[in-house]
Amino acid sequence: MLLEIKELHVHYGKIEALQGVSFGAEQGEIVSIIGANGAGKTTTLKTISGLLKPTAGTMHFNGTDIATVAPFARVDLGISQVPEGRGIFPGMTVLENLEMGKYHRKNARAELKEDLDYVYELFPRVKERASQAAGTLSGGEQQMVAIGRALMARPQLLLLDEPSMGLAPMIVQQIFDIIQKINAEGMTIVLVEQNAQKALSVANRAYVLETGTVVMSGNAHDLLHDDAVKAAYLGTGAKH
Numbered sequence: 001m002l003l004e005i006k007e008l009h010v011h012y013g014k015i016e017a018l019q020g021v022s023f024g025a026e027q028g029e030i031v032s033i034i035g036a037n038g039a040g041k042t043t044t045l046k047t048i049s050g051l052l053k054p055t056a057g058t059m060h061f062n063g064t065d066i067a068t069v070a071p072f073a074r075v076d077l078g079i080s081q082v083p084e085g086r087g088i089f090p091g092m093t094v095l096e097n098l099e100m101g102k103y104h105r106k107n108a109r110a111e112l113k114e115d116l117d118y119v120y121e122l123f124p125r126v127k128e129r130a131s132q133a134a135g136t137l138s139g140g141e142q143q144m145v146a147i148g149r150a151l152m153a154r155p156q157l158l159l160l161d162e163p164s165m166g167l168a169p170m171i172v173q174q175i176f177d178i179i180q181k182i183n184a185e186g187m188t189i190v191l192v193e194q195n196a197q198k199a200l201s202v203a204n205r206a207y208v209l210e211t212g213t214v215v216m217s218g219n220a221h222d223l224l225h226d227d228a229v230k231a232a233y234l235g236t237g238a239k240h
Contacts, residue, residue: 032207
Protein backbone atom coordinates (compact mmCIF):
# COMPACT_ATOMS: atom_id res chain seq x y z
CA MET A 1 0.00 0.00 0.00
CA LEU A 2 1.54 3.32 -1.08
CA LEU A 3 -0.68 5.39 1.23
CA GLU A 4 -2.31 3.95 4.33
CA ILE A 5 -4.50 6.04 6.64
CA LYS A 6 -5.93 4.48 9.80
CA GLU A 7 -8.43 5.92 12.29
CA LEU A 8 -7.61 9.53 11.44
CA HIS A 9 -9.10 12.16 13.75
CA VAL A 10 -8.74 15.88 13.08
CA HIS A 11 -10.15 18.76 15.12
CA TYR A 12 -10.82 22.42 14.35
CA GLY A 13 -10.89 23.64 17.93
CA LYS A 14 -13.63 21.63 19.62
CA ILE A 15 -15.17 20.52 16.33
CA GLU A 16 -14.14 17.05 15.20
CA ALA A 17 -13.84 17.32 11.42
CA LEU A 18 -12.60 13.75 10.86
CA GLN A 19 -13.90 10.97 13.08
CA GLY A 20 -11.76 7.91 12.55
CA VAL A 21 -11.29 8.00 8.78
CA SER A 22 -9.43 4.99 7.32
CA PHE A 23 -8.52 4.48 3.67
CA GLY A 24 -5.61 3.72 1.41
CA ALA A 25 -4.23 3.92 -2.10
CA GLU A 26 -2.22 1.27 -3.91
CA GLN A 27 0.55 2.21 -6.32
CA GLY A 28 -0.97 3.24 -9.67
CA GLU A 29 -4.55 3.65 -8.45
CA ILE A 30 -6.98 6.52 -8.65
CA VAL A 31 -8.86 6.66 -5.37
CA SER A 32 -11.79 9.07 -5.22
CA ILE A 33 -13.28 10.61 -2.08
CA ILE A 34 -16.77 11.95 -2.56
CA GLY A 35 -19.26 13.61 -0.26
CA ALA A 36 -21.22 16.79 0.35
CA ASN A 37 -19.73 20.12 1.40
CA GLY A 38 -18.43 19.87 4.97
CA ALA A 39 -18.00 16.09 4.81
CA GLY A 40 -14.27 16.32 5.53
CA LYS A 41 -12.84 15.76 2.07
CA THR A 42 -10.50 18.76 1.95
CA THR A 43 -9.55 18.24 5.59
CA THR A 44 -8.43 14.71 4.68
CA LEU A 45 -6.13 15.93 1.91
CA LYS A 46 -4.71 18.78 4.00
CA THR A 47 -3.87 16.31 6.75
CA ILE A 48 -2.09 13.99 4.32
CA SER A 49 -0.03 16.88 2.93
CA GLY A 50 0.77 18.16 6.43
CA LEU A 51 -1.19 21.41 6.43
CA LEU A 52 -3.33 20.09 9.28
CA LYS A 53 -2.23 17.98 12.22
CA PRO A 54 -4.23 14.92 13.25
CA THR A 55 -5.27 14.51 16.86
CA ALA A 56 -5.22 10.72 16.53
CA GLY A 57 -4.61 8.00 13.96
CA THR A 58 -1.73 6.91 11.75
CA MET A 59 -0.55 7.90 8.27
CA HIS A 60 2.03 5.90 6.34
CA PHE A 61 3.41 6.71 2.90
CA ASN A 62 5.68 4.16 1.24
CA GLY A 63 6.00 2.53 4.66
CA THR A 64 7.15 5.77 6.34
CA ASP A 65 5.18 7.24 9.23
CA ILE A 66 4.45 10.78 8.01
CA ALA A 67 2.24 12.00 10.88
CA THR A 68 4.98 14.25 12.28
CA VAL A 69 6.85 14.96 9.02
CA ALA A 70 6.85 18.65 8.00
CA PRO A 71 4.79 19.58 4.91
CA PHE A 72 7.87 20.49 2.81
CA ALA A 73 9.50 17.18 3.74
CA ARG A 74 6.40 15.31 2.55
CA VAL A 75 6.96 16.89 -0.86
CA ASP A 76 10.51 15.52 -0.72
CA LEU A 77 9.05 12.08 0.03
CA GLY A 78 6.86 12.27 -3.07
CA ILE A 79 3.52 13.84 -2.10
CA SER A 80 2.19 16.82 -4.10
CA GLN A 81 -1.14 18.56 -3.62
CA VAL A 82 -3.19 20.61 -6.05
CA PRO A 83 -5.24 22.71 -3.61
CA GLU A 84 -8.89 23.61 -3.82
CA GLY A 85 -9.09 26.97 -5.58
CA ARG A 86 -5.79 26.23 -7.40
CA GLY A 87 -3.59 28.44 -5.21
CA ILE A 88 -1.57 29.88 -8.07
CA PHE A 89 0.53 33.04 -7.62
CA PRO A 90 -1.41 35.56 -9.76
CA GLY A 91 1.33 38.17 -10.10
CA MET A 92 3.95 35.67 -11.23
CA THR A 93 4.21 34.33 -14.77
CA VAL A 94 2.98 30.88 -15.68
CA LEU A 95 6.59 29.73 -16.01
CA GLU A 96 7.49 31.12 -12.58
CA ASN A 97 4.50 29.30 -11.09
CA LEU A 98 5.67 26.05 -12.64
CA GLU A 99 9.22 26.58 -11.38
CA MET A 100 7.87 26.93 -7.84
CA GLY A 101 6.86 23.28 -8.04
CA LYS A 102 10.45 22.07 -8.18
CA TYR A 103 12.28 24.52 -5.89
CA HIS A 104 13.07 21.79 -3.33
CA ARG A 105 14.68 19.35 -5.75
CA LYS A 106 18.48 19.09 -5.70
CA ASN A 107 18.87 18.49 -9.44
CA ALA A 108 16.01 20.77 -10.36
CA ARG A 109 17.93 23.08 -12.70
CA ALA A 110 19.40 20.24 -14.76
CA GLU A 111 16.00 18.58 -15.07
CA LEU A 112 13.98 21.75 -15.61
CA LYS A 113 13.65 21.49 -19.40
CA GLU A 114 12.63 17.83 -19.20
CA ASP A 115 9.96 18.59 -16.61
CA LEU A 116 8.67 21.64 -18.48
CA ASP A 117 8.50 19.69 -21.73
CA TYR A 118 6.36 17.07 -19.96
CA VAL A 119 3.96 19.67 -18.54
CA TYR A 120 3.78 21.51 -21.86
CA GLU A 121 3.01 18.26 -23.65
CA LEU A 122 0.12 17.64 -21.26
CA PHE A 123 -1.07 21.24 -21.42
CA PRO A 124 -0.21 22.97 -24.72
CA ARG A 125 -2.22 26.02 -23.60
CA VAL A 126 0.08 26.42 -20.62
CA LYS A 127 3.09 26.51 -22.93
CA GLU A 128 1.43 29.20 -25.08
CA ARG A 129 0.91 31.35 -21.98
CA ALA A 130 4.25 30.72 -20.25
CA SER A 131 5.21 34.39 -20.12
CA GLN A 132 1.76 35.66 -19.08
CA ALA A 133 0.86 36.61 -15.52
CA ALA A 134 -0.95 33.57 -14.13
CA GLY A 135 -3.72 35.76 -12.73
CA THR A 136 -4.78 36.73 -16.26
CA LEU A 137 -5.59 33.14 -17.26
CA SER A 138 -9.03 31.57 -17.36
CA GLY A 139 -10.11 29.28 -14.54
CA GLY A 140 -9.43 26.19 -16.63
CA GLU A 141 -5.98 27.41 -17.61
CA GLN A 142 -5.18 28.19 -13.98
CA GLN A 143 -6.20 24.65 -13.03
CA MET A 144 -3.83 23.31 -15.67
CA VAL A 145 -1.01 25.45 -14.24
CA ALA A 146 -1.79 24.20 -10.72
CA ILE A 147 -1.64 20.56 -11.83
CA GLY A 148 1.50 21.24 -13.86
CA ARG A 149 3.18 22.90 -10.86
CA ALA A 150 2.44 19.85 -8.70
CA LEU A 151 3.86 17.53 -11.37
CA MET A 152 7.10 19.56 -11.49
CA ALA A 153 7.91 18.07 -8.08
CA ARG A 154 7.97 14.58 -9.67
CA PRO A 155 5.58 13.14 -7.08
CA GLN A 156 4.65 9.52 -6.52
CA LEU A 157 1.28 10.58 -5.09
CA LEU A 158 -0.83 13.44 -6.45
CA LEU A 159 -3.56 14.87 -4.21
CA LEU A 160 -6.23 16.64 -6.27
CA ASP A 161 -8.77 18.80 -4.42
CA GLU A 162 -11.89 19.70 -6.43
CA PRO A 163 -10.19 20.05 -9.84
CA SER A 164 -13.50 20.62 -11.64
CA MET A 165 -14.75 23.42 -9.37
CA GLY A 166 -16.12 26.39 -11.30
CA LEU A 167 -15.12 25.08 -14.72
CA ALA A 168 -17.21 24.72 -17.87
CA PRO A 169 -18.18 21.12 -18.76
CA MET A 170 -15.85 21.00 -21.79
CA ILE A 171 -12.88 22.09 -19.63
CA VAL A 172 -13.86 19.63 -16.90
CA GLN A 173 -13.66 16.83 -19.48
CA GLN A 174 -10.19 18.00 -20.56
CA ILE A 175 -8.98 18.02 -16.95
CA PHE A 176 -10.32 14.52 -16.32
CA ASP A 177 -8.76 13.28 -19.55
CA ILE A 178 -5.40 14.53 -18.24
CA ILE A 179 -6.00 12.90 -14.85
CA GLN A 180 -6.54 9.57 -16.61
CA LYS A 181 -3.50 10.10 -18.84
CA ILE A 182 -1.05 10.77 -16.00
CA ASN A 183 -2.52 7.87 -14.05
CA ALA A 184 -2.01 5.59 -17.06
CA GLU A 185 1.65 6.61 -16.94
CA GLY A 186 1.88 5.32 -13.37
CA MET A 187 0.86 8.24 -11.15
CA THR A 188 -1.09 7.36 -8.00
CA ILE A 189 -3.90 9.87 -7.43
CA VAL A 190 -6.21 10.64 -4.53
CA LEU A 191 -9.06 12.70 -5.97
CA VAL A 192 -11.47 14.75 -3.88
CA GLU A 193 -14.37 15.85 -6.03
CA GLN A 194 -17.97 17.01 -5.63
CA ASN A 195 -18.74 15.91 -9.18
CA ALA A 196 -19.39 12.36 -8.03
CA GLN A 197 -20.18 11.02 -11.48
CA LYS A 198 -16.83 12.16 -12.88
CA ALA A 199 -14.92 11.09 -9.78
CA LEU A 200 -16.37 7.58 -9.77
CA SER A 201 -16.07 7.13 -13.53
CA VAL A 202 -12.25 7.54 -13.49
CA ALA A 203 -11.42 5.89 -10.15
CA ASN A 204 -10.44 2.35 -9.25
CA ARG A 205 -11.80 2.58 -5.73
CA ALA A 206 -13.79 5.20 -3.85
CA TYR A 207 -14.84 6.28 -0.38
CA VAL A 208 -17.95 8.21 0.60
CA LEU A 209 -17.51 10.68 3.46
CA GLU A 210 -20.34 12.06 5.56
CA THR A 211 -19.66 14.41 8.49
CA GLY A 212 -16.11 13.19 8.91
CA THR A 213 -16.87 9.48 8.69
CA VAL A 214 -16.45 6.93 5.89
CA VAL A 215 -19.96 5.59 5.34
CA MET A 216 -19.32 3.58 2.17
CA SER A 217 -16.32 2.30 0.26
CA GLY A 218 -15.57 -0.11 -2.54
CA ASN A 219 -15.01 -0.52 -6.25
CA ALA A 220 -15.73 2.84 -7.92
CA HIS A 221 -17.75 1.25 -10.72
CA ASP A 222 -19.94 -0.52 -8.18
CA LEU A 223 -20.49 2.70 -6.20
CA LEU A 224 -21.36 4.56 -9.40
CA HIS A 225 -24.26 2.14 -9.85
CA ASP A 226 -25.20 1.84 -6.16
CA ASP A 227 -28.76 3.01 -5.47
CA ALA A 228 -27.85 4.83 -2.26
CA VAL A 229 -25.00 6.69 -3.93
CA LYS A 230 -27.18 7.50 -6.92
CA ALA A 231 -29.89 8.92 -4.67
CA ALA A 232 -27.48 11.01 -2.59
CA TYR A 233 -24.98 12.22 -5.19
CA LEU A 234 -26.12 11.37 -8.71
CA GLY A 235 -29.83 12.05 -8.60
CA THR A 236 -31.91 14.96 -9.84
CA GLY A 237 -30.38 18.21 -8.70
CA ALA A 238 -26.99 16.67 -8.02
CA LYS A 239 -23.92 18.35 -9.49
CA HIS A 240 -22.84 16.60 -12.69
